[in-house]
Amino acid sequence: MISVASWNINSVRLRMPIVARFLTEEAPDVLCLQEIKTVEETFPFEAFNALGYTHHAVHGQKGYHGVATVSRIPLKEYSRHDWQDNGEARHVGVELTEQGKGTVIENVYVPAGGDIPDREQNVKFGQKLDFLARMTDWAGKIEAPTLIVGDFNIAPLPSDVWGHKQLLKVVSHTPLEVQVLQKFKDAHGFIDIGREHIRDPERYFSWWSYRSKDWRVNDRGRRLDHMWASPDLAAKSTGHRVLEDCRDWEKPSDHVPLITEFDL
DNA sequence: ATGGTGGGTAGCCCA
Numbered sequence: 001m002i003s004v005a006s007w008n009i010n011s012v013r014l015r016m017p018i019v020a021r022f023l024t025e026e027a028p029d030v031l032c033l034q035e036i037k038t039v040e041e042t043f044p045f046e047a048f049n050a051l052g053y054t055h056h057a058v059h060g061q062k063g064y065h066g067v068a069t070v071s072r073i074p075l076k077e078y079s080r081h082d083w084q085d086n087g088e089a090r091h092v093g094v095e096l097t098e099q100g101k102g103t104v105i106e107n108v109y110v111p112a113g114g115d116i117p118d119r120e121q122n123v124k125f126g127q128k129l130d131f132l133a134r135m136t137d138w139a140g141k142i143e144a145p146t147l148i149v150g151d152f153n154i155a156p157l158p159s160d161v162w163g164h165k166q167l168l169k170v171v172s173h174t175p176l177e178v179q180v181l182q183k184f185k186d187a188h189g190f191i192d193i194g195r196e197h198i199r200d201p202e203r204y205f206s207w208w209s210y211r212s213k214d215w216r217v218n219d220r221g222r223r224l225d226h227m228w229a230s231p232d233l234a235a236k237s238t239g240h241r242v243l244e245d246c247r248d249w250e251k252p253s254d255h256v257p258l259i260t261e262f263d264l
Numbered sequence: 265a266t267g268g269t270g271g272g273t274a275g276c277c278c279a
Contacts (some may be wrong), residue, residue: 004270010270010271010279011270011271011272014271014272035271035279037271037272038272047267047278062272062273062278063271063272063273064271064272064277064278064279112278112279114279124278153279209268209269209270209279210269210279211267211268211269211270211272212268212269213268213269230267254269254270254279
Protein backbone atom coordinates (compact mmCIF):
# COMPACT_ATOMS: atom_id res chain seq x y z
CA MET A 1 0.00 0.00 0.00
CA ILE A 2 1.20 3.48 -0.87
CA SER A 3 -0.54 6.65 0.26
CA VAL A 4 -0.12 9.98 -1.47
CA ALA A 5 -1.22 13.35 -0.11
CA SER A 6 -1.59 16.74 -1.77
CA TRP A 7 -1.84 20.06 0.08
CA ASN A 8 -1.62 23.70 -0.96
CA ILE A 9 0.24 24.89 2.12
CA ASN A 10 0.49 28.65 1.46
CA SER A 11 4.06 29.06 2.78
CA VAL A 12 5.78 25.89 3.92
CA ARG A 13 8.11 27.74 6.29
CA LEU A 14 5.32 29.48 8.18
CA ARG A 15 3.24 26.32 8.35
CA MET A 16 5.90 23.72 9.12
CA PRO A 17 4.26 23.09 12.55
CA ILE A 18 0.98 21.95 11.01
CA VAL A 19 2.79 20.06 8.25
CA ALA A 20 4.66 18.16 10.97
CA ARG A 21 1.41 17.47 12.79
CA PHE A 22 -0.16 16.19 9.56
CA LEU A 23 2.78 13.91 8.76
CA THR A 24 2.83 12.58 12.31
CA GLU A 25 -0.91 11.90 12.47
CA GLU A 26 -1.55 10.69 8.92
CA ALA A 27 1.89 9.44 7.81
CA PRO A 28 1.32 9.48 4.05
CA ASP A 29 4.18 7.92 2.10
CA VAL A 30 4.38 10.89 -0.28
CA LEU A 31 3.31 14.49 0.28
CA CYS A 32 2.94 16.94 -2.62
CA LEU A 33 2.94 20.57 -1.50
CA GLN A 34 1.97 23.62 -3.52
CA GLU A 35 2.59 27.32 -2.82
CA ILE A 36 5.67 26.68 -0.74
CA LYS A 37 6.68 30.33 -1.35
CA THR A 38 10.37 29.73 -0.94
CA VAL A 39 13.45 28.87 -2.93
CA GLU A 40 15.25 25.58 -2.44
CA GLU A 41 17.99 27.25 -0.36
CA THR A 42 15.54 28.06 2.44
CA PHE A 43 13.30 24.97 2.13
CA PRO A 44 13.01 23.22 5.54
CA PHE A 45 14.74 19.99 4.48
CA GLU A 46 15.93 19.21 8.00
CA ALA A 47 12.43 19.33 9.46
CA PHE A 48 11.22 16.84 6.85
CA ASN A 49 14.25 14.59 7.33
CA ALA A 50 13.61 14.50 11.08
CA LEU A 51 10.08 13.24 10.36
CA GLY A 52 11.40 10.48 8.11
CA TYR A 53 10.67 12.26 4.85
CA THR A 54 14.20 12.05 3.47
CA HIS A 55 13.45 12.06 -0.27
CA HIS A 56 12.71 15.43 -1.85
CA ALA A 57 12.05 17.16 -5.13
CA VAL A 58 11.78 20.92 -4.70
CA HIS A 59 11.00 23.45 -7.42
CA GLY A 60 10.91 26.72 -5.55
CA GLN A 61 10.63 30.42 -6.25
CA LYS A 62 11.25 33.46 -4.08
CA GLY A 63 8.06 34.71 -2.45
CA TYR A 64 5.54 33.17 -4.82
CA HIS A 65 4.24 29.81 -5.99
CA GLY A 66 6.68 26.89 -5.76
CA VAL A 67 6.03 23.17 -5.36
CA ALA A 68 7.74 20.37 -3.45
CA THR A 69 7.26 16.63 -3.20
CA VAL A 70 8.63 14.93 -0.07
CA SER A 71 8.57 11.22 0.61
CA ARG A 72 9.52 8.46 3.00
CA ILE A 73 9.82 6.00 0.10
CA PRO A 74 12.54 6.40 -2.54
CA LEU A 75 11.88 8.55 -5.55
CA LYS A 76 13.81 10.63 -8.04
CA GLU A 77 12.98 13.89 -9.73
CA TYR A 78 11.48 13.11 -13.11
CA SER A 79 10.44 16.38 -14.74
CA ARG A 80 9.96 20.12 -14.38
CA HIS A 81 7.58 21.84 -16.76
CA ASP A 82 6.98 25.54 -17.25
CA TRP A 83 3.52 25.29 -18.77
CA GLN A 84 3.00 29.01 -18.42
CA ASP A 85 6.29 29.71 -20.24
CA ASN A 86 7.20 32.58 -17.90
CA GLY A 87 9.63 31.04 -15.42
CA GLU A 88 7.18 30.54 -12.53
CA ALA A 89 7.73 27.42 -10.42
CA ARG A 90 4.47 25.52 -10.70
CA HIS A 91 5.39 21.92 -11.38
CA VAL A 92 7.67 19.11 -10.33
CA GLY A 93 7.35 15.45 -11.27
CA VAL A 94 8.85 12.45 -9.49
CA GLU A 95 9.18 8.76 -10.28
CA LEU A 96 8.99 6.12 -7.55
CA THR A 97 12.11 3.98 -7.70
CA GLU A 98 11.45 1.10 -5.28
CA GLN A 99 7.96 0.53 -3.88
CA GLY A 100 5.58 1.36 -6.75
CA LYS A 101 8.57 1.46 -9.10
CA GLY A 102 7.82 3.26 -12.36
CA THR A 103 4.84 5.20 -11.05
CA VAL A 104 5.08 8.91 -11.87
CA ILE A 105 3.62 11.55 -9.55
CA GLU A 106 3.18 15.00 -11.08
CA ASN A 107 2.70 17.87 -8.63
CA VAL A 108 1.15 20.98 -10.18
CA TYR A 109 -0.01 24.41 -9.11
CA VAL A 110 -2.26 25.84 -11.84
CA PRO A 111 -2.37 29.67 -11.93
CA ALA A 112 -5.35 31.13 -10.10
CA GLY A 113 -6.19 33.33 -13.07
CA GLY A 114 -7.02 36.70 -11.51
CA ASP A 115 -10.47 38.12 -10.95
CA ILE A 116 -11.99 38.80 -14.39
CA PRO A 117 -12.79 35.73 -16.52
CA ASP A 118 -11.81 37.35 -19.82
CA ARG A 119 -8.39 37.17 -21.39
CA GLU A 120 -8.85 40.52 -23.15
CA GLN A 121 -9.32 42.33 -19.83
CA ASN A 122 -7.14 40.14 -17.64
CA VAL A 123 -3.75 38.79 -18.67
CA LYS A 124 -3.72 36.29 -15.80
CA PHE A 125 -6.87 34.58 -17.06
CA GLY A 126 -5.27 34.08 -20.47
CA GLN A 127 -2.14 32.70 -18.82
CA LYS A 128 -4.26 30.21 -16.89
CA LEU A 129 -5.96 29.00 -20.09
CA ASP A 130 -2.62 28.80 -21.93
CA PHE A 131 -1.06 26.87 -19.04
CA LEU A 132 -3.88 24.34 -19.25
CA ALA A 133 -3.57 24.12 -23.04
CA ARG A 134 0.15 23.29 -22.79
CA MET A 135 -0.58 20.81 -20.02
CA THR A 136 -3.16 19.20 -22.35
CA ASP A 137 -0.58 18.83 -25.15
CA TRP A 138 1.76 17.17 -22.64
CA ALA A 139 -1.00 14.87 -21.32
CA GLY A 140 -1.57 13.46 -24.79
CA LYS A 141 1.98 12.08 -24.79
CA ILE A 142 2.04 10.44 -21.33
CA GLU A 143 3.19 6.82 -21.37
CA ALA A 144 4.05 5.98 -17.74
CA PRO A 145 1.32 5.25 -15.18
CA THR A 146 0.77 8.76 -13.87
CA LEU A 147 -0.86 10.41 -10.90
CA ILE A 148 -1.27 14.16 -11.25
CA VAL A 149 -2.18 16.03 -8.10
CA GLY A 150 -2.31 19.57 -6.88
CA ASP A 151 -4.15 22.85 -6.84
CA PHE A 152 -5.88 22.95 -10.23
CA ASN A 153 -7.69 26.18 -9.27
CA ILE A 154 -10.82 24.93 -11.05
CA ALA A 155 -13.91 23.42 -9.44
CA PRO A 156 -15.56 21.63 -12.38
CA LEU A 157 -18.81 20.21 -10.99
CA PRO A 158 -21.81 22.05 -9.52
CA SER A 159 -21.29 19.93 -6.40
CA ASP A 160 -17.68 21.16 -6.23
CA VAL A 161 -18.85 24.64 -5.15
CA TRP A 162 -21.12 26.10 -2.50
CA GLY A 163 -23.32 27.79 -5.13
CA HIS A 164 -23.22 26.82 -8.80
CA LYS A 165 -25.31 29.72 -10.12
CA GLN A 166 -23.58 32.27 -7.90
CA LEU A 167 -20.16 31.23 -9.19
CA LEU A 168 -20.76 30.80 -12.93
CA LYS A 169 -18.94 34.09 -13.62
CA VAL A 170 -16.36 33.65 -10.88
CA VAL A 171 -12.89 32.52 -11.96
CA SER A 172 -12.47 28.82 -11.00
CA HIS A 173 -16.01 27.78 -11.96
CA THR A 174 -16.70 29.42 -15.34
CA PRO A 175 -17.98 27.15 -18.13
CA LEU A 176 -14.88 27.97 -20.21
CA GLU A 177 -12.49 26.81 -17.48
CA VAL A 178 -14.56 23.67 -16.90
CA GLN A 179 -14.42 22.93 -20.65
CA VAL A 180 -10.65 23.49 -20.82
CA LEU A 181 -10.11 21.23 -17.81
CA GLN A 182 -12.27 18.54 -19.42
CA LYS A 183 -10.05 18.66 -22.53
CA PHE A 184 -7.03 18.10 -20.34
CA LYS A 185 -8.77 15.14 -18.71
CA ASP A 186 -9.72 13.61 -22.07
CA ALA A 187 -6.19 14.04 -23.51
CA HIS A 188 -4.95 11.16 -21.35
CA GLY A 189 -8.18 9.63 -20.10
CA PHE A 190 -7.46 10.71 -16.53
CA ILE A 191 -9.74 9.43 -13.79
CA ASP A 192 -10.82 11.93 -11.13
CA ILE A 193 -9.99 9.79 -8.10
CA GLY A 194 -11.69 12.13 -5.65
CA ARG A 195 -14.98 11.71 -7.43
CA GLU A 196 -14.53 7.94 -7.73
CA HIS A 197 -14.69 7.82 -3.94
CA ILE A 198 -16.91 10.81 -3.10
CA ARG A 199 -19.44 10.61 -5.91
CA ASP A 200 -21.15 13.55 -7.53
CA PRO A 201 -23.47 15.15 -6.37
CA GLU A 202 -22.11 14.71 -2.85
CA ARG A 203 -20.60 17.91 -1.45
CA TYR A 204 -16.81 17.96 -1.87
CA PHE A 205 -14.74 21.07 -1.08
CA SER A 206 -10.98 21.48 -0.48
CA TRP A 207 -10.67 25.27 -0.07
CA TRP A 208 -12.41 27.94 1.97
CA SER A 209 -11.40 31.59 1.57
CA TYR A 210 -9.71 33.37 4.46
CA ARG A 211 -12.15 36.22 3.79
CA SER A 212 -15.18 34.17 4.73
CA LYS A 213 -15.77 34.08 8.48
CA ASP A 214 -17.02 30.92 10.15
CA TRP A 215 -15.97 28.72 7.26
CA ARG A 216 -17.65 25.68 8.83
CA VAL A 217 -20.96 27.47 9.38
CA ASN A 218 -21.19 29.32 6.06
CA ASP A 219 -19.33 26.54 4.20
CA ARG A 220 -18.60 28.64 1.12
CA GLY A 221 -16.07 26.15 -0.16
CA ARG A 222 -14.85 24.99 -3.53
CA ARG A 223 -13.01 21.85 -4.72
CA LEU A 224 -9.89 23.40 -6.22
CA ASP A 225 -7.54 20.53 -5.38
CA HIS A 226 -7.53 17.28 -7.29
CA MET A 227 -5.89 13.88 -7.65
CA TRP A 228 -6.25 12.39 -11.11
CA ALA A 229 -4.68 9.17 -12.35
CA SER A 230 -4.13 7.10 -15.47
CA PRO A 231 -6.93 4.49 -15.69
CA ASP A 232 -4.78 1.51 -14.65
CA LEU A 233 -3.42 3.37 -11.65
CA ALA A 234 -6.82 4.78 -10.68
CA ALA A 235 -8.17 1.23 -10.59
CA LYS A 236 -5.68 0.51 -7.80
CA SER A 237 -6.91 3.34 -5.57
CA THR A 238 -8.45 1.83 -2.47
CA GLY A 239 -9.35 4.90 -0.41
CA HIS A 240 -9.57 8.66 -0.57
CA ARG A 241 -10.06 11.27 2.16
CA VAL A 242 -10.41 15.03 2.52
CA LEU A 243 -8.98 16.27 5.81
CA GLU A 244 -11.36 19.14 6.50
CA ASP A 245 -10.32 19.38 10.14
CA CYS A 246 -6.96 20.83 9.06
CA ARG A 247 -8.79 24.05 8.11
CA ASP A 248 -9.24 24.59 11.87
CA TRP A 249 -5.66 23.96 12.92
CA GLU A 250 -3.56 26.84 14.23
CA LYS A 251 -2.58 29.28 11.47
CA PRO A 252 -4.26 27.12 8.83
CA SER A 253 -3.78 27.08 5.09
CA ASP A 254 -6.92 28.04 3.18
CA HIS A 255 -6.68 24.60 1.52
CA VAL A 256 -6.94 21.19 3.21
CA PRO A 257 -5.01 18.02 2.35
CA LEU A 258 -6.31 15.16 0.22
CA ILE A 259 -5.02 11.62 0.65
CA THR A 260 -5.37 8.66 -1.70
CA GLU A 261 -4.28 5.12 -0.93
CA PHE A 262 -3.13 2.77 -3.67
CA ASP A 263 -2.66 -0.97 -3.75
CA LEU A 264 0.88 -0.76 -5.13
C1' DA B 265 -22.47 45.94 -4.65
C1' DT B 266 -18.54 45.79 -2.04
C1' DG B 267 -14.90 44.32 0.70
C1' DG B 268 -13.64 41.07 3.35
C1' DT B 269 -8.21 38.00 5.13
C1' DG B 270 -3.88 36.07 4.50
C1' DG B 271 1.53 35.47 2.93
C1' DG B 272 6.00 37.34 1.29
C1' DT B 273 8.44 40.93 1.62
C1' DA B 274 9.80 45.90 1.53
C1' DG B 275 6.38 48.94 -1.95
C1' DC B 276 3.40 46.19 -3.64
C1' DC B 277 2.10 41.49 -5.89
C1' DC B 278 -0.53 37.45 -5.35
C1' DA B 279 -4.09 34.30 -3.67
